[in-house]
Amino acid sequence: MKNHITFSFKFPLKSNDPIHIKKLFSIILYLQSALKKVFQIIYTAWVAILFVTGMFLALPFVVIPILISEKLGGISFLATRIWVYFFATPSLIFFKTHNREIIDKKKSYIFVINHTSFMDAPAIAMSTPIQLRALGKKELSKIPVFGFITSRVAVWVDRSDPESRKKSLARLIKTLDNGISILVAPEGTRNNSGDPLLPFFNGPFRLAIETGTPILPLVIHDAKKVMPKGQLGVKPGTIHSYFLSPVETGEMSEENLPELKERVFQLMKEKVEALDEL
Numbered sequence: 001m002k003n004h005i006t007f008s009f010k011f012p013l014k015s016n017d018p019i020h021i022k023k024l025f026s027i028i029l030y031l032q033s034a035l036k037k038v039f040q041i042i043y044t045a046w047v048a049i050l051f052v053t054g055m056f057l058a059l060p061f062v063v064i065p066i067l068i069s070e071k072l073g074g075i076s077f078l079a080t081r082i083w084v085y086f087f088a089t090p091s092l093i094f095f096k097t098h099n100r101e102i103i104d105k106k107k108s109y110i111f112v113i114n115h116t117s118f119m120d121a122p123a124i125a126m127s128t129p130i131q132l133r134a135l136g137k138k139e140l141s142k143i144p145v146f147g148f149i150t151s152r153v154a155v156w157v158d159r160s161d162p163e164s165r166k167k168s169l170a171r172l173i174k175t176l177d178n179g180i181s182i183l184v185a186p187e188g189t190r191n192n193s194g195d196p197l198l199p200f201f202n203g204p205f206r207l208a209i210e211t212g213t214p215i216l217p218l219v220i221h222d223a224k225k226v227m228p229k230g231q232l233g234v235k236p237g238t239i240h241s242y243f244l245s246p247v248e249t250g251e252m253s254e255e256n257l258p259e260l261k262e263r264v265f266q267l268m269k270e271k272v273e274a275l276d277e278l
Contacts, residue, residue: 040233043091047234050087055149058083062149070178076153077131084122092236093119093226095126099243105130108181109216109246110208114197114268115185117223119239124183127218127241132181135168135204155182169207176211183218186261192229196272197265205261208249217244217264219271242271 061079065072088094103109111132113120124134136154155171158164172182186200208215219242226237244267252260 040235043236044232044234047087047091047093050090054083054086057086059149062153066153070180073131073153073180077125080125080153084125088122091234093122093234094238095123095241096238097127097241097243100127100129102243102245103129103216108176108179108213110176110204110213111181111183111216111218112186112200112204112264112268113183113218113220114272115187115190116192116220117190117227117229119223119227119234120185120220123220123223123239123241124218127243128181128183130181132183133172133175134183135172135185169203172207173211176213186264190229196269196276200261200265202257202261205257205264206254209252209254209257209260212250214246214248214250215260215264216246217268217271218242219244219268219275221272221275240275242275244268244271 058079062076062083065075065079084095111124111128113124132153134154136156137158155168155175156164157168175182184204186204187198188201189198191198205215207213221240221242222237223239225235226239227234247260247264247267249256249260
């Protein structure tokens with residue numbers, strides 16, 4: 001007669017055993033959270049490696065052409081886009097542009113954007129079909145290598161220093177005179193509030209009136225889902241860029257500044273609100 005060994009397991013999911021059910025679900029949730037964190041760390045490290053590697057590869061192609069001549073800035077602009085492709089596409093970060101056809105490549109614009117994430121920068125590079133120079137915080141210029149590269153395609157400003165603001169304004173005017181567009185975030189910082197937009201500063205609108213340059217609003221959406229402000233973690237996703245109709249300023253004077261600023265603010269606010277409802 002053969003001996004049979006019987007194993008029995010009492011699965012603790014009886015309706016009269018809520019403590020065990022609670023513990024089981026707690027363990028499942030803990031494991032789920034731990035795996036999510038591990039994946040997030042690995043994925044973010046992957047994106048960072050690609051970003052830094054691409055940055056060093058792009059360095060000579062971004063810097064050298066502009067050092068030779070502003071007219072070669074198109075090469076630097078193309079190199080920047082390739083850099084973005086290099087780190088974003090293998091990381092499953094994609095960019096989709098809407099209404100790009102409204103841009104006249106023969107004209108210069110003052111692009112104004114809503115600012116919600118560090119990922120706004122690559123979205124701008126991928127969406128704009130013409131080269132531009134961006135106005136940025138001076139603090140960014142201090143980031144090793146990255147600050148040096150972006151200094152070739154950016155104008156830095158220390159908003160607490162009147163002299164710095166004056167020099168930045170002069171350089172922006174010179175850039176426009178050379179037929180190159182500029183880009184400004186009129187909110188002044190990344191928007192981490194619950195409002196669609198932060199209040200706008202006067203700077204880009206005054207500059208538009210003084211130079212007669214049209215303002216072209218650019219609304220970037222879902223960038224904060226890919227990389228929220230204040231977090232180092234990155235997530236896969238698609239960032240959308242929406243160009244709104246240009247606002248002409250040729251017939252405006254200083255008296256029209258509040259009206260111009262409010263008009264652009266409302267156009268962008270309405271677009272952000274409409275996108276948030278989708």
